[in-house]
Amino acid sequence: MRPRQAAMLAVLPLALAACGGGGSGGAPAAPSVADASADHRAVKGGGTLNIALNADPDVLDPSVSTTLVGREVFTSMCEKLYDIDAQAALVPQLAAALPEVSADGKEVTIKLREGVRFNDGTTLDAEAVKKSLDRHRTWEKSARQADLAAVSKVSVDGPSTVKLTLERAFTPLTAQLADRAGMVMSPKAINDDFGANPVCVGPFKFVSRTSGSQIVLEKSADYYDAAKVKLDKLVYKIIVDPNVRAANLKSGDVQVADQLATTTVKGVQADPNLTVVSGGGLGYYGITINTGNASGSTEKPGPVNTALAKSPQLREAFELALDRDQINKTVYNGLYEADCFPLPADSPYRSPALQCPKRDLARAKQLVQESKVPTPIPVTVTSPNDATNQRLAQVVQQMTKEAGFEVTVQTAEFVSTLEQGKSGKFDVVLNGWSGRVDPDGNLTNLITSRGSNNYSGMSDPGIDDPIKEAAAASDPAERAELYAKALRRAAELRGVLYLYHNKYYLGMSKNVAGVQYFKDGLPRFVSAGFAA
Amino acid sequence: MVWFILRRAGSAVIVLFLASVLIFLGIRALPGDPAVVMAGEDASPSLIEAIRRDYGLDKPLPAQYVDYLGQTLSGNLGRSTQDQLPVAGILAERLPVTLELSALALLVAIVVGVGAGIVAAVRRDRLPDYVATGFGLAGLSIPHFWLGLLGILLFAVTLRWLPASGYVPFTQDPGQNLQRMILPALVLGTGFAAILMRQTRSAMLGALSADYVRTARSKGLAEVKVVGAHALRNSLTTVVTVLGLQLGALISGAVVTEQIFVIPGFGKLTVDAVLTRNYPVIQAVVLITVIGYVLVNLLVDIAYAFLNPRIRLSGSGHD
Numbered sequence: 001m002r003p004r005q006a007a008m009l010a011v012l013p014l015a016l017a018a019c020g021g022g023g024s025g026g027a028p029a030a031p032s033v034a035d036a037s038a039d040h041r042a043v044k045g046g047g048t049l050n051i052a053l054n055a056d057p058d059v060l061d062p063s064v065s066t067t068l069v070g071r072e073v074f075t076s077m078c079e080k081l082y083d084i085d086a087q088a089a090l091v092p093q094l095a096a097a098l099p100e101v102s103a104d105g106k107e108v109t110i111k112l113r114e115g116v117r118f119n120d121g122t123t124l125d126a127e128a129v130k131k132s133l134d135r136h137r138t139w140e141k142s143a144r145q146a147d148l149a150a151v152s153k154v155s156v157d158g159p160s161t162v163k164l165t166l167e168r169a170f171t172p173l174t175a176q177l178a179d180r181a182g183m184v185m186s187p188k189a190i191n192d193d194f195g196a197n198p199v200c201v202g203p204f205k206f207v208s209r210t211s212g213s214q215i216v217l218e219k220s221a222d223y224y225d226a227a228k229v230k231l232d233k234l235v236y237k238i239i240v241d242p243n244v245r246a247a248n249l250k251s252g253d254v255q256v257a258d259q260l261a262t263t264t265v266k267g268v269q270a271d272p273n274l275t276v277v278s279g280g281g282l283g284y285y286g287i288t289i290n291t292g293n294a295s296g297s298t299e300k301p302g303p304v305n306t307a308l309a310k311s312p313q314l315r316e317a318f319e320l321a322l323d324r325d326q327i328n329k330t331v332y333n334g335l336y337e338a339d340c341f342p343l344p345a346d347s348p349y350r351s352p353a354l355q356c357p358k359r360d361l362a363r364a365k366q367l368v369q370e371s372k373v374p375t376p377i378p379v380t381v382t383s384p385n386d387a388t389n390q391r392l393a394q395v396v397q398q399m400t401k402e403a404g405f406e407v408t409v410q411t412a413e414f415v416s417t418l419e420q421g422k423s424g425k426f427d428v429v430l431n432g433w434s435g436r437v438d439p440d441g442n443l444t445n446l447i448t449s450r451g452s453n454n455y456s457g458m459s460d461p462g463i464d465d466p467i468k469e470a471a472a473a474s475d476p477a478e479r480a481e482l483y484a485k486a487l488r489r490a491a492e493l494r495g496v497l498y499l500y501h502n503k504y505y506l507g508m509s510k511n512v513a514g515v516q517y518f519k520d521g522l523p524r525f526v527s528a529g530f531a532a
Numbered sequence: 533m534v535w536f537i538l539r540r541a542g543s544a545v546i547v548l549f550l551a552s553v554l555i556f557l558g559i560r561a562l563p564g565d566p567a568v569v570m571a572g573e574d575a576s577p578s579l580i581e582a583i584r585r586d587y588g589l590d591k592p593l594p595a596q597y598v599d600y601l602g603q604t605l606s607g608n609l610g611r612s613t614q615d616q617l618p619v620a621g622i623l624a625e626r627l628p629v630t631l632e633l634s635a636l637a638l639l640v641a642i643v644v645g646v647g648a649g650i651v652a653a654v655r656r657d658r659l660p661d662y663v664a665t666g667f668g669l670a671g672l673s674i675p676h677f678w679l680g681l682l683g684i685l686l687f688a689v690t691l692r693w694l695p696a697s698g699y700v701p702f703t704q705d706p707g708q709n710l711q712r713m714i715l716p717a718l719v720l721g722t723g724f725a726a727i728l729m730r731q732t733r734s735a736m737l738g739a740l741s742a743d744y745v746r747t748a749r750s751k752g753l754a755e756v757k758v759v760g761a762h763a764l765r766n767s768l769t770t771v772v773t774v775l776g777l778q779l780g781a782l783i784s785g786a787v788v789t790e791q792i793f794v795i796p797g798f799g800k801l802t803v804d805a806v807l808t809r810n811y812p813v814i815q816a817v818v819l820i821t822v823i824g825y826v827l828v829n830l831l832v833d834i835a836y837a838f839l840n841p842r843i844r845l846s847g848s849g850h851d
Contacts (some may be wrong), residue, residue, distance in 0.1 A: 213794070213802060239697065239794050244696070250689045
């Protein structure tokens, strides 16, 4: 094996992260928010930090978990082989260094950090890592199978070295190992009910969970960097209503509130005892048009009998009728980043040549006229039934009406919209994606042929091939070029009209210091505490 | 009497059986596949299939029903699909919370509602009456979620007298428990208090103009005694009837109140379970509610029969 440093494979910094900047230009700047990574105040030892989560995490088993809030809790108690830093670059966490990759990209060697113990005192070694990785990739109930699909074998190469054999070169692997697929569970605690009493390596260990109410963690005595941990206890409280979450922060009942609604950010900022920091931005939200999902996103595409599905010109007209900046302002108080591509504007994989079209009503009307389809053209938009999504649907309805479309908004519970999306039982649906560190995670399953979340049913070699090639390529510049090619083609086909990248806003009491809040939108409390 | 009770209990069992079928089919008629929800946003078809198999969702409906009935009868309510905790344990945690909230709200409703009703009737067409009637109208009109948010803003954010939300078990810290339950109980009790106030007021007005009250007054009895011992006592029958009728509404009102105040009770559990298509939890929650209603009805039937022999005689076919 001719190892070449994993910088080629892994670092690929999604740097420039803090630069911000809207996609379509001219987007209203988000209100000034503090940069959590710049908070270097001294922290005193002890204390309990109460954190409000915006939803109830699902099962606390890294193999099974699928929610963002679940990842927030894992961040404090289940470390991974790799992590991201403030610049969104991949860095080793339980691994001793970034992985070494063979020349053909099919062998990946991971050296482990030594002297690490799980929170039950068991030693972390190569066997333990193998057991976890094998569970992630082969257990039939594992939601990580797709993340590790490229891995054909995990073998132990000494007490602190693990070797992964891949079926094909797969550059996004390190990014996958920087998420739940890279979490290592204590081999003693692994069983089908692991989620009821999870044991990993982490600054805090699991104490209890009251279903639908709260999750309690306490400082771990076994943590390898215990001196860094200041807080005694973390209590994650589930407070779904955004107004109540903000009220709890203002009253001091919680010291940190996750994912403030855009409607409550201003009020929290105005409180002299509170501060707001922003994170996230890897995900996106958009309007998915069913162009070929006749019988399910993973099935062979078929004809869809709607005016938008049949005519690329009408889809173009629909897009040109939209004013993304106005949508951001009207629906989200200007707090998101308006954009028309699935990769963040500051991603190093995003070619600067990719530009968004501005609203052009005259051209939209012309396209509608040329299509010879009698107006108004009926379009049914399925929207999740929360207030924000309904507001978005109404704005889209008004904007496209001017171009000759008659949008009927059909609301459904979020869960039902997901199912309709997967099964193809929709004309147009509002939906988004929480985003992944590696661009592949925002594309392969979402816009390539028969991808599990390819709701629009797009199937085009002009999209599929470059994305596939990019996953095998290790040079960031080469990958960026391939992604630009795929995104240009996707923008022509318009299966998804991307609208914006959603930022996360974390509300905090000013006496809380040392919280890290990065691009992935997961607040990290390893070095957090109350300001000294 | 024994025959009567047995017959009523028998029909209760039939009701429960029919309810279990309705619950089972009703949940499955909802759009939204629980396997898709559990599998998450990036799920492969094979994972969704595996989850369906694991929860028996791939079987035909009759087979699923037989499994469900068999498990329920053996006392196994399954595991929550949300966090995989045993449903029986979750219910045991949640039910007492809602019962406590409902009991406190009931207390608020009785003290405030009956008290205001008496004052309004005694001071009819004067300021206290107008205040109480105004309170009644507001109490009936203001939705719980709005009142709850206002309460949080005033008492927790502005005045900082009470915690904004959350729950601490009474056994763990009675003081903290009451501090956190006051506001939700007030909010939940307000609407109920308004109804009680109006009923008490009209019943008291009727009683106060009755002959026996005039006689009591002419005998020179103190006003407190006239109102308390005579008029109120006779008005209570109406109040108690309304109280019984409204108990169900109180528990359903807890659904909204628990959401706003983040109280891990039965109501919040129900809403969360429906939104995540958590079949095992929805089935158990609805079943427990039906059992509650059926049991209360059974007890009421038996109580009526005790109080009124005509009922049990007509019921037994011997009249």
